[in-house]
Amino acid sequence: MARCVPQHLIKDRIDSARERLQKCEIDGLIVLSPTNKGYLSGFTTGTNIAPGGVLLITAGEESPHYITSTVDFQECRERLQPRGFEVLRYDYRKGQNALSITVDAARRLGLRKVGVPQSSITAGQLRSYEQEFDQAEILPIEDFIAVLREVKDEWEIKQIRAANRVSSNAFERIIRQVKPGMTEWQLAAELEYRLRLGGEGSPRLAFSSVVVSGPRTCMPHGSVTRRKLQRGDLVTVDFGATCNGYCADITRTFVVGSPTDRQRKIYSAVLQAQLTAIKQVGPGNKRAKAAQRGMDVLGEKGLAEYAVHGAGGHGIGLQVHEGPTTGECGLWEPGNVVTIEPGVYIPGWGGVRIEDDVLVTETGYEVLTPIKKDLLQVKS
């Protein structure tokens, strides 16, 4: 598997951004979010996805500028100069910062109208940018790069597929070690170790894992504690590795020992809701329908009130939560990758969630998560 995104894809992405800038009659774009910087530069494997600083793209043919601190300068130059980026550094010791060097660059490039996504700049930063830019006007705009990212290309799909494979292997290996007396904490640490070892090109996990057990499974994103697993517990594990910056996001609920009738029944309802929701995913289908149909199943079983986050999910990619979601109007497009994750949480009793990553294909959908979904019973 190629470690780095092919150069022609970087070119396509920057061309798409430029096209959009030209359409909006803006002549520059300031990119601050690590995921957008990673997407447009191909540098997605740093400790913060992409290194800190500013990516400045023009509507014209000038090289994109990556403006970073002296700390990240060498690696940025090594990796981005061969891709046609101009890499500039700021040095705090000389009173410089990302903003001051960006202002200089914008002046040299003769930019007059510079857009900045208002979802990735703080109100305080925006004020500084408005004050410091002398020759250009700063325009807070919608984050159209995040929208471009909603449709994954073949290389990106490969990464998400690989992240799912790594995550699934880690889970299947760890699940064999689970037994009563193990703490939530140990389970999380062992799983994360495997996720971390198996990932590619980036040292980070997709997110801090959730491991909740027994009655604590009624908390969808509960903290990990030192609670010991007990015979009869439900255990919910929400986890994901990254490959070259791209996330997997998977949840399984299993039982320690033999399930009770009620555990079996609730699990089977959630599974049926998930399978039903997944079947609604396909190009041209309404996004909201997946969650609706999943909820219909839970409603029929009298479980709707316990499905506190519904039966749909969210896009995944460089971020573990990104667009598109099943909570939005609009239609699926080939290349969207989304989680489908219905959950039922009964206070005082416990909960069940089943989450897979699903790709929208040209003709329908493909589930990228290879872990089986029968109610898994670990030895007690």
Add this chain to the structure above:
Amino acid sequence: MARCVPQHLIKDRIDSARERLQKCEIDGLIVLSPTNKGYLSGFTTGTNIAPGGVLLITAGEESPHYITSTVDFQECRERLQPRGFEVLRYDYRKGQNALSITVDAARRLGLRKVGVPQSSITAGQLRSYEQEFDQAEILPIEDFIAVLREVKDEWEIKQIRAANRVSSNAFERIIRQVKPGMTEWQLAAELEYRLRLGGEGSPRLAFSSVVVSGPRTCMPHGSVTRRKLQRGDLVTVDFGATCNGYCADITRTFVVGSPTDRQRKIYSAVLQAQLTAIKQVGPGNKRAKAAQRGMDVLGEKGLAEYAVHGAGGHGIGLQVHEGPTTGECGLWEPGNVVTIEPGVYIPGWGGVRIEDDVLVTETGYEVLTPIKKDLLQVKS
């Protein structure tokens, strides 16, 4: 060690925030940053430090309101209601969000002027807040909670001390396994596993570790790669566990086998710079002096140009980078905790960094990081 911050400290923190609000004639504060929410509520052990949503504090005696999603509601209520917080939920399925429920609460509380730190709200969010708040004016303000956090109380110091102990134990255990042929990646995974297992009350690491080897040590925050360690390599490892949300941040450079004269010389210069800088830390001393004196040492050895991030450091606490820093004017106060981390990075050759966490005491300083600083040689 107490797992939870004592209630009287929570009361003190909220009282300090209220005092400041009264002084500024603002009658409410919207807290959005996870670290500030964690600091003011004591909930610092969630997967994102504190759960998502809004913490609303009034200048008066009303209970603080924690407004969170249905996903985090149960755990928030369990943990924060006994501490005197009113916990409210928003339900996306009903068209609610954090903002809509916060507006309702502010209206009920009769708030007229509500401050929000401009460094933790995006420009887009601020626009929505300004539009949706009907009876109250929204005022972007400086983040005075982050400033309160710069002086740690006894409980917080205990956590940072514990995080340093865990991190040091992990490092000393892993270093015995290091040998030529091991990859940067494996070293990072093994170390993070131990950091993760040993931490307390929070599943996260302080940050994604840096492990760079050989010529790659000239990149202070280089990505972790599959490069194999070789005899003669310098290896730099920058890492930290968390305890109840509080970070350690430690760096050591070691050598695989026997050091060359140049390696020994550069290491010794960096160590001398670090020891000199640390001696400048003490109550009432100028913050900037630590970095200056450290740089003086490097300058005398002709290494100043290679010290790309200087010879000082930054505050640590719930965030791995917070105030105060050695780059600022102002004086040290007892309770500040800061890294001192000079580094020298010679392109094409390699680099050395030595970083400890240092507490400002009533009478001087205390180094919280117990790992020795002689140039460590691992077996080759």
